[in-house]
Amino acid sequence: MAEKGKKVTVGGKKTGTEEAKLIPVYVMGKRYMVPETLTIMKALEYAGYQFIRGCGCRGGICGACATVYRKPGDYHIRVGLACQTVVEPDMYLTQIPFYPANRTSYDFSKLTANPEEIFKLYPEVFRCIACNSCTKVCPMDIQVMDAISAVKQGNIERAATLSFSCIQCGLCVSRCMGELPQYHIMQLARRIYGSMIAPRAQHLKEAVEAAKSEKCQQALQKLMKSDIKQLREIYQSREIEPEMADEDWKPSKSDYL
């Protein structure tokens, strides 16, 4: 049971344990009482576990916290991101710190945008039987099977676009009976697309040109000649974008841009 009076996080607020409803969960087979509004990650920490691996951003972005669990009377092995999935009564939890999958090594500078390159590096892509298990398990709601189909059709742009939100958690691999490393294949498609297919961004081109300009170089030289105290002053007096700024926000002083 939680210590009486100990503060816990409930739905983003700090509250006393007496206000939080505690529910039982099982971690590696051991029963713990945890506040029902915690995520799996916070519940594990509440139960006394410390993350050394299998935890990164805590915001559903890095893909480090893939977790498998079961619920009572339910045969399915369920999966989720520990930092995003809220605990449920009698959940049986465990951690999978890393989901191993075949990752072919390649020299990216020697690759071209020809889909044959992906086929050679990942011939297992043709083992896909279109069962769609990878899509069903994806915590980011990516149409993984469709992205893999796009790779098979040689449509790298579609594969890259469909998988843009992939966080490389590897859960797709955990369900694949064709033993495909979907997340690595889709990542290669995105790399090829970003590097060799996507049209160059005009604003980026302009920003690079601006960075090379005399005005920008002078500002950089000035910074490089500043000592640590001056650098701190410059940094602390900078104009900061407000937290709730709208999309059109621009700094009032932009002559250095």
Ligand code: FES
């Ligand atoms: S810790 Fe980064 S996705 Fe969960």
